[in-house]
Amino acid sequence: MLTLPAELAACPLLWPGVTLAAYAIGTTIQHRLRGLALANPVLIAILLVGALLKATSTPYAVYFAGALPIHLLLGPATVALAVPLVAALPLLRRSLSGVALALVAGAALSVASGLLLVKALGGSSSLALSMAPKSVTTPIAMALAQNLGGLSSVAASLAIAGGILVAIAAKPILALCRVRDWRAHGLAAGTAGSGVGAAHAIRLHQTAGAFAGLAVGLNGLVTAVLVGPIARLCGF
Amino acid sequence: MLKALLLLIAAQLTGTALQSAAHLALPGPVIGLFLLALALAARPAWRSPGLDQVSGGLLRHMGLLFVPAGVGLIDHLDLLRAETLPLLGGLVGSTLLSLVATALILEWHGRLRVRLPGGPHAHVAR
Numbered sequence: 425m426l427t428l429p430a431e432l433a434a435c436p437l438l439w440p441g442v443t444l445a446a447y448a449i450g451t452t453i454q455h456r457l458r459g460l461a462l463a464n465p466v467l468i469a470i471l472l473v474g475a476l477l478k479a480t481s482t483p484y485a486v487y488f489a490g491a492l493p494i495h496l497l498l499g500p501a502t503v504a505l506a507v508p509l510v511a512a513l514p515l516l517r518r519s520l521s522g523v524a525l526a527l528v529a530g531a532a533l534s535v536a537s538g539l540l541l542v543k544a545l546g547g548s549s550s551l552a553l554s555m556a557p558k559s560v561t562t563p564i565a566m567a568l569a570q571n572l573g574g575l576s577s578v579a580a581s582l583a584i585a586g587g588i589l590v591a592i593a594a595k596p597i598l599a600l601c602r603v604r605d606w607r608a609h610g611l612a613a614g615t616a617g618s619g620v621g622a623a624h625a626i627r628l629h630q631t632a633g634a635f636a637g638l639a640v641g642l643n644g645l646v647t648a649v650l651v652g653p654i655a656r657l658c659g660f
Numbered sequence: 661m662l663k664a665l666l667l668l669i670a671a672q673l674t675g676t677a678l679q680s681a682a683h684l685a686l687p688g689p690v691i692g693l694f695l696l697a698l699a700l701a702a703r704p705a706w707r708s709p710g711l712d713q714v715s716g717g718l719l720r721h722m723g724l725l726f727v728p729a730g731v732g733l734i735d736h737l738d739l740l741r742a743e744t745l746p747l748l749g750g751l752v753g754s755t756l757l758s759l760v761a762t763a764l765i766l767e768w769h770g771r772l773r774v775r776l777p778g779g780p781h782a783h784v785a786r
Binding site for chain 1: 665668669671672675685686687688689690692693694695696697700701707711712714715716718719720721722723724725726727728729730731732733734735736739743745746747749750751752753754755756757758759760761762763764765766767769770
């Protein structure tokens, strides 16, 4: 059990600094392990900060309020995905029908398989309905889960956990499936893993990042439309 | 760089204003993404080196920006203990199915058109 000195706990730079340090440790570990996907910096940072909060009995709400300056940059970073997207516009024009087809299929499959897998494995319907919209960007996932009768905070956590999974698994699994087109890699990472998936794609390749950003935006729309009807079809 | 940061923030705020005025389902920053893309396509002069620098910096470290929200996972550890199998099975299964299906459909679609002029050769990973 650790107690933070009062002056330190009251310093507004504490939690942004801790977050930055935890992420820097994560990137160093991944670099030392030669880019091992499992050593994902977001996952390592979450585990480190989570352990520190537990050790110091700091409530999550206190940490989040403190780390708000970092969280606030997420908005401008999302907008910044427009820059690689515009660079990829000529490519997008050539693959418009494929992008539409892949995106709608991926979104529908994510919702339906999430609902049915949770149900088949004996989960509660509250968990299933929180799982259904988890592949879209967190604010949309939270609103959709709420409307369906799930829990918005669980949906938010599942959305981020799914994104981390994509960041870890996308490269090896897509290589196994012989996916070599960066557009396909990016669109899939953004559709299945929303923001964290896009953050992964943009580090791999500019075109992958562009298509991931596009997928995050469009999947929000597609899933918002599809999630209700699919839930009814699946018996919820 | 200052102007570029202002452009990003202005796009987000415009997106948020549009969202609340028109009751749109998309969050403000995502609407801002599409607004900025439209603006940059219409006004190529706005694509300054400063914008490349600012957006590149934000995007390179986008993972960091998800950490404060991601730490919220620790509030759901009891749910993970109570519903371990459906939670992990549903999360892993649906995420990977969606990932593979989306990628394969676009990859196959691209291969069907690979012989067309201007095919996607240049953007294939070796």
